[in-house]
Amino acid sequence: MRPRGHRGDCAGGAGQPLGRTLYAPLARHTSTAIRAVALIVLGGLTTAVPALTSGPYGCVIRS
Structure with a gap:
C-alpha cells in the first residue's frame, strides 16, 4: 500500500536529491x-525565475 499522496518514483524531481546532497x-x-x-x-528565486521568463513555461524548460 502506497502512502497517501504518493505520485510514483519521480515525485521528488531534481530538488529532492540536490537538497539531500547539498x-x-x-x-x-x-x-x-x-x-x-x-x-x-533560493526558494524565492526558484519561484521567481519561471515567472520572469517569457513564453510558455514548458517550452522554456525543454529548450
Missing part, C-alpha cells in the same frame, strides 16, 4: 540563521 555541507559550514535565509532566498 544540505549536509551547508549545515556544516553555516549557522542556523544564515542557512534559513539562504534556503528562503
